[in-house]
């Protein structure tokens with residue numbers, strides 16, 4: 094699409110990374126599974142790949158994907174996962190209720206967790222394009238996988254990429270897709286889930302405004318809302334998360350065009 098700098102994802106076989114496994118003509122692409130979860134098939138030029146999302150809990154070493162061939166036999170496509178250690182990050186949250194929710198917040202948090210799980214498990218057979226464009230023009234303020242401490246209390250690792258920008262900065266869809274969930278969430282603030290097909294999902298959190306609704310078909314680069322500081326935050330930014338085979342993975346691998354900004358982030362650490 095003209096006007097957007099788009100890029101194909103990069104394979105990085107580490108916990109929290111992705112692996113792109115090339116397929117041949119004998120493989121029945123849509124039969125592939127990793128840890129029993131269906132995988133997306135993506136195209137780059139004439140080559141078809143399986144896109145495998147690796148959770149942060151993945152053990153380094155030998156792994157495989159199961160796939161059927163056109164004789165009906167089950168084949169293993171092997172790959173190796175390399176170790177990766179993620180740094181710790183300590184953050185101070187002024188609104189203590191977002192770190193230690195009240196008893197009465199728990200009902201809300203649990204029902205939101207169900208909605209999140211449902212969205213994460215969404216599967217549609219549509220073939221997606223995976224040439225993502227950068228959703229917000231801003232500075233990288235936090236990266237995926239950091240072991241997090243809020244007010245010195247250990248919490249889940251950072252599940253996305255943070256791009257800091259002033260409140261009201263436009264947020265654009267990374268690829269074409271369908272809105273499958275949106276609303277105001279206790280921790281994530283105003284959030285949208287965009288389904289790109291075959292279990293590939295992008296998620297946008299802490300938004301100021303949301304300008305789309307579930308069911309809407311979205312074009313790549315379309316305005317979907319604005320940057321805000323809703324939910325558990327230290328300032329205005331977009332939290333972008335990417336899900337593949339129900340697994341949260343490093344968004345930077347889908348946005349190699351941000352490598353220069355990522356280098357600036359590492360330098361400032």
Ligand SMILES: [Zn+2]
Pocket residue numbers: 235251252253254255331332333
């Ligand atoms: Zn974040």
